[in-house]
Amino acid sequence: MSQDHEEEYSTQTQIEKPRRTNSPRFNLDEDGKRRATLTRRVHHVRTKGERIEVSFDAKGQPLGKEGDELQSWIGVLAREHIPIWISVFRSSDLAPRKERVWVEIVTSFTVEPSFKKQALKSCAELAKNFRYDIYQAFVRDNIDEENVWQRQPKVVHNYPIIS
Numbered sequence: 001m002s003q004d005h006e007e008e009y010s011t012q013t014q015i016e017k018p019r020r021t022n023s024p025r026f027n028l029d030e031d032g033k034r035r036a037t038l039t040r041r042v043h044h045v046r047t048k049g050e051r052i053e054v055s056f057d058a059k060g061q062p063l064g065k066e067g068d069e070l071q072s073w074i075g076v077l078a079r080e081h082i083p084i085w086i087s088v089f090r091s092s093d094l095a096p097r098k099e100r101v102w103v104e105i106v107t108s109f110t111v112e113p114s115f116k117k118q119a120l121k122s123c124a125e126l127a128k129n130f131r132y133d134i135y136q137a138f139v140r141d142n143i144d145e146e147n148v149w150q151r152q153p154k155v156v157h158n159y160p161i162i163s
Contacts, residue, residue: 042073042108051110060118070109074119077101078127084134089124098123 045052054066062070081097081104082089101123102116111119 039069039073039076042069046108051108053110056112056115060115066109070105070111071122073108074101074105074122075126075130077104078123079130082123082127084127084131086127089127 042052052066052069054070055063056067057063061067078101081101082094086094098120102119105111105119
């Protein structure tokens with residue numbers, strides 16, 4: 001290869017892939033790699049009896065690092081408190097669980113009461129994504145097996161509400 005072709009080739013290989021930033025399922029840093037979950041700070045603040053201040057934009061969306069922590073915490077609460085067998089989040093049977101999620105959010109973060117609807121909507125989306133991920137990982141490929149619904153995947157044991 002000539003030097004011109006080598007330079008052209010090297011610049012072409014350094015082109016970065018576009019990041020997926022709009023999806024709540026991806027917790028990416030600047031390099032496009034998954035970051036550590038942000039709930040460690042939330043647990044630390046909760047044990048002190050304090051709350052994390054969250055600022056919101058004009059549309060009511062949480063902003064900054066605190067907003068990321070809030071969304072991450074809502075995902076944790078969705079996995080802990082919303083059972084995977086619930087297919088309709090609007091079910092009245094879920095009212096106590098939804099209230100528990102909201103109490104956990106208010107205990108950990110300083111948010112307006114008007115944020116409750118948006119927080120529960122986000123919780124529903126994250127719970128749905130979690131159910132989908134479990135389905136993809138453990139059920140989809142084995143759907144024809146007779147005992148697929150009796151087995152409990154190893155991952156499910158990490159979530160006491162499921163098992």
